[in-house]
Amino acid sequence: MTSSDAARPLLAVSGVTLQYKTRDRLVTATYRVDFDVYPGDRFILLGPSGCGKSTLLKAVGGYLQPVEGEIRLKGDVVRRPGPDRMMVFQEFDQLLPWRTVKENVMFPLRSGGRMARREAEEKALHYIAKVNLTRFADSYPHTLSGGMKQRVAIARGMAMEPAILLMDEPFAALDALTRRRMQDELLALWEGTRFTVLFVTHSIPEAIRVGSRILLLSPHPGQVKAELDSLAPGADGVAVGALEKRIHAMLFADAVEPATPHEEHG
């Protein structure tokens, strides 16, 4: 490892095996997964359902401990959830219903005496403006649409200026048009501040649009299949199509055969 900061990974996931218990069985979600995220990456975890990508993100968030391997953020082992890894969840109910939009963004800034009220308010309003919600700063979450709630969650995550922003399929519950717009907005935000983001999705087009680097995971249990470079935003449709096809082939080629052997001749 070199001494220069840019060359050192911000997040180092090495040999991580994750297991969780359900009521009657122990499930291995991922098996010896390695990847490194560097500052400024838009790093995508991509895979079909059951590849443990969300579990992996939760482990980076500190919600569960690996049974093997370790996760290091800036060299320190991740042990518990903390505000240096702000999460944006898929669910719309991630905002505190008893606080307005502005208060929601301010809450983590204020809690634990991190920031004075004035400073927190200024910062909150700045990021709320960035996601175009200034008009709704004093509204309560239940009066907002799904896309607006997700934008608040993103503003809240960014306002903390975390080392890394963790996004767990943040646009999956949105309608297709809103999702497309949110992807563009996220890219624009990234252009402005160049934060580091770890983004989970099961959509190949979304991975290519949003990501700069894509980690492909195979299912049951999740293992690294490939780590690819994505295309720059605004790449032409032919290149995107080719990459989509390539990823699709890598993810699903061998999965189809054992699952549906009798349809082979179809």
Place this chain on the structure above:
Amino acid sequence: MSAATVVPPHRPEIVREPVAAGAFGIVQKPLSASERILNIGAVRKLALIVVLAVAWELYARQLHNPLLFPTFSATVQAFVHGMLGGDLFVKAMTSVKVLLKGYAAGIVCAAVLTVVAISTRIGTDLLELLTSMFNPLPAIALLPLALIWFGLGEGSIVFVIIHSVLWAVSLNTHSGFLAVSNTLRMVGRNYGLRGLPYVARILIPAAFPSILTGLKIGWAFAWRTLIAAELVFGVSSGSGGLGWYIYENKNQLEIPSVFAGLFTVIVIGLIVENVVFRTLEARTVRKWGLQN
């Protein structure tokens, strides 16, 4: 297979221009005054109260037996008289004071118990065990014991009120905590909140609808227990409360005053429910969209 050969007919594409709003008059129109008045819950309830009072008055007049069932007007008269000149007001205040003490102490105990229950597994077991043991136990059944332990005074009444409030509030608060969505829990921990700040700033607001229900039930239980306790052992701490007022007036066959005593309990109940709890609801769960 005819189904395979059925082809939907070819239809031309349709493009239309929306009609300008002026063409069809009303898009939005404010509700009329009567509609708006009927939308106020308090007005509807007041109307119901008037209907009930009229029914009471008519029935009692037709019965014409003031010893069994005094009229509404006689009751109101006794109520006003008791409040202004008699000792009804003093008695009511005594009762309310004891009630508030017991209620507040019960809530504090419930808070401690549920915080212990939510933070440790053995605490959860303890709460479940204690509530299943003591919740079915009528508070009034503990009164003889309380009298031996705390003497013939306020202390024993406060004790039985705590008993009646504690389990109802704890049960509701705990089930409210358990129902908080996993996403919100993860959000709270993401902020780095743990221990008491986590409970106070995430769990309690998120579980507030259930907590409020618990508080309402606890309030009603506290009243029942208080009046019953006062009826059973009458004068305590010098003056005695509403229960004693009712008992005393029954002995003197002042039936309208008995009704006035009961009426006082009802009036206080209505005020607390419709003013205190309603305001609390409007300022919290309704404003936050947790309840419609």
